[in-house]
Amino acid sequence: MPSPAVDDYLKTIYHHTEWQSARITPSQLAAELGLAPSSVTEMVQKLAAQGLVTHRPYGPIALSDAGEKRAAAIIRRHRLIETWLVSEFGYAWDEVHDEAEVLEHAISDRLLEGIDERLGRPRFDPHGDAIPDASGHVDRAPFVLLAQAPAGHVGRVLRVSDRDPELLRAVEAAGVSVGAVVTVADAATLRLDEVDVALPAAAGDAVWLSA
Known part of the structure; x- marks a missing residue:
């Protein structure tokens, strides 16, 4: 049955491995959700019993095929809504996350399909995150985190994390946007249109470039 709490767990597990390969641990999941470790342990056991995750005591957590499909479906909703709010209602990219968190549980499948069609079946949301298609499939180019990109690396901005609206x-x-072609000077400086642009130090762990 649909459950916002279950969906939040599955989304968080899905997000964790979108842009890196290490699986999420129970303690990381608790920190991400702002919950007590004991509560997370109990819920993970329930998710495992429902066949949505695979997990062994004290080990990392992974989505099962069923869990991956369900997570992709709710993330598809969230990211289509974010794209819709920016495209149709003039929201800024730092304003859409909380709105989408509410609306993703409220709109019907029919309305979601209408939004997707009206937007021209977008593949990425305003932050550069891939929007899963109706089957859960995503297209994602090879990438490198800004903090790990060597000086002189030339790449296209693929994604900026939406975790921190201030960032x-x-x-x-x-002047940096998703799709811009930049040259890396260091983890906090990009060259854009032959001009060096300074970013906050936190950008090194929040900006992804094409590899």
């Missing part, structure tokens, strides 16, 4: 505003104010 999103700072990146936007610097």
Whole structure:
């Protein structure tokens, strides 16, 4: 049965391995959700019993095929809504996350399909995150985190994390957007249109470039 709590767990597990390969641990999951470890342990056991995750005591957590499909479906909703809010209602990219968190549980499948069609079947949301298609499939180019990119690396900005709205505003104010082609000077400086652009130090762990 649909459950916002279950969906939040599955989304968080899904997010954790979208842009890196290490599986999430119970303690990391508790920190991400802002919950007590004991509560997370209990819920993970329930998810495992429902066949949505695979987990052994004290080990990392992975989505099962069924869990991956369900997580992709709710993430598809969230990211289509974010894209819709920016495209149709003039929201800024730092304003859409909380709205989408509410609406993703409220809209019907029919309305979601209408939004997807109206937007032209977008593949990425305003932050550069891939929007799963109706079957859960995503297209994602090879990538490198800004903090790990060597000086002189030339790449296209693929994604900016939406975790910190203030950081999103700072990146936007610097003139850096998803799709921009940049050259890395260091983990906090990009060359854009032959001009060096300084970013907050946190951008090194929040900006992904094409590899």
